[in-house]
Each structure stands twice: as structure tokens, then as C-alpha cells.
Amino acid sequence: xxxxxxxxxxxxxxxxxxxxxxxxxxxxxxxxxxxxxxxxxxxxxxxxxxxxxxxxxxxxxxxxxxxxxxxxxxxxxxxxxxxxxxxxxxxxxxxxxxxxxxxxxxxxxxxxxxx
Amino acid sequence: xxxxxxxxxxxxxxxxxxxxxxxxxxxxxxxxxxxxxxxxxxxxxxxxxxxxxxxxxxxxxxxxxxxxxxxxxxxxxxxxxxxxxxxxxxxxxxxxxxxxxxxxxxxxxxxxxxxx
Numbered sequence: 268x269x270x271x272x273x274x275x276x277x278x279x280x281x282x283x284x285x286x287x288x289x290x291x292x293x294x295x296x297x298x299x300x301x302x303x304x305x306x307x308x309x310x311x312x313x314x315x316x317x318x319x320x321x322x323x324x325x326x327x328x329x330x331x332x333x334x335x336x337x338x339x340x341x342x343x344x345x346x347x348x349x350x351x352x353x354x355x356x357x358x359x360x361x362x363x364x365x366x367x368x369x370x371x372x373x374x375x376x377x378x379x380x381x382x
Numbered sequence: 383x384x385x386x387x388x389x390x391x392x393x394x395x396x397x398x399x400x401x402x403x404x405x406x407x408x409x410x411x412x413x414x415x416x417x418x419x420x421x422x423x424x425x426x427x428x429x430x431x432x433x434x435x436x437x438x439x440x441x442x443x444x445x446x447x448x449x450x451x452x453x454x455x456x457x458x459x460x461x462x463x464x465x466x467x468x469x470x471x472x473x474x475x476x477x478x479x480x481x482x483x484x485x486x487x488x489x490x491x492x493x494x495x496x497x498x
Binding site for chain 2: 298300302309310311312315322323325355357359361363369370371372373375376
């Protein structure tokens with residue numbers, strides 16, 4: 268079974284631009300979560316989608332948004348990029364359900380650099 | 383709000399020896415899950431071990447085991463017979479058992495160096 272895939276793997280953008288990152292979950296997984304990883308703030312939860320609905324949202328400004336499509340693929344968008352948005356963005360998917368076995372499977376990440 | 387703290391930014395261990403990584407957390411919930419994830423230089427997060435809060439028995443996965451102290455809100459990871467491939471950043475994570483959420487709250491991570 269193919270793992271979580273993220274595209275692109277690397278991205279360089281300029282301040283003020285916007286960017287869209289894509290995540291394809293493992294087949295059969297309907298929940299997708301996004302995390303931002305930086306050296307200073309560590310791993311922070313951005314949002315979680317399930318069946319095209321945002322279920323949870325982290326403490327990020329409105330410039331960060333996301334969506335999920337009917338095939339469970341997800342995109343996240345960051346508008347008006349700032350230098351501080353430079354980070355590794357990780358996507359994780361899991362099957363629907365609340366038990367401990369419904370674990371997160373992570374993708375390889377997208378490394379975003381804002382100049 | 384829940385928080386997770388890893389107080390050891392870096393640790394090192396000699397190959398074949400044992401090392402313990404510390405993690406404490408804060409929560410008012412009684413039911414939750416705890417995890418240890420490994421992130422090697424490739425950046426691919428890999429689940430190492432998981433623990434359900436209502437289970438008193440400590441989880442074990444081959445060379446990896448945890449010491450779960452619910453009252454103390456402590457969740458340490460022990461790696462036995464350390465191997466070079468264990469070198470990575472290790473993250474402790476918390477997930478609520480309510481609300482059917484997949485949201486993970488991570489600690490700051492511990493970088494483990496394994497010396498040959």
C-alpha cells in the first residue's frame with residue numbers, strides 16, 4: 268500500500284506570495300492533518316480534515332487555510348507569505364475512528380523556504 | 383490545554399547500550415493516548431510505540447519500551463541494545479481520546495546520537 272505523498276517536496280517562495288501544498292493520504296484513510304515544523308517552535312498542529320470538513324484547527328493566523336476533496340486528498344494554502352513561514356510542512360493521514368490503533372501515518376513533508 | 387515537555391534536547395549513547403528519553407505532559411483528561419515518534423534525517427516521522435492511558439501495563443515493541451507513570455504524568459522511552467540506526471530525533475506526543483480527533487500535541491524533541 269502506498270504511503271502518504273506530499274507535493275512538492277521543496278519549494279522556494281518570496282515574501283508576499285502565496286503557496287499551495289498538496290497531500291495524498293493512504294488509500295482508505297479519510298482523515299488528514301497538517302503540521303508545521305520549525306527549529307524554534309517545534310511541531311505544531313495546523314488543522315485536521317475529515318470527509319471534506321475541518322474538524323480541528325490549531326492556533327495559526329487566517330493566512331493558513333486548507334481543504335479536503337471528496338477523494339480525501341488535501342491541500343493547504345498560505346497567503347501573503349512571511350519569512351517566519353519557512354518550515355517543514357508535514358501531512359498525516361489515518362483511518363476514521365478514535366481508538367489508539369487509528370494512528371497517524373506521516374508523509375515525507377514539504378520544505379518551504381520564504382526569501 | 384494539554385502540553386508535552388521533553389527536557390533533554392540532546393542525548394548520546396554508546397552502541398549496544400541502553401538509553402532513556404524523558405517526557406512529561408500536562409492534561410486534565412483521564413483518557414488519552416501517548417506516543418513516541420522517531421524522525422531520522424530523512425524527516426519521515428515513524429511511530430515507535432504507543433500507550434493507552436487507562437492501561438497500566440507498559441507498552442513494549444522489541445528493543446523499545448516505555449515507563450508510563452500516570453499519576454506523575456511521565457512517559458519515558460527506553461531503547462535497549464542501541465543501534466546506529468536509532469540515531470534520530472525522538473518526539474513524545476499526546477492525543478486526546480475524546481472527540482475522535484487525530485490531533486497530536488508534540489514535545490520539543492530529543493536528538494539521540496549513537497556512538498559506534
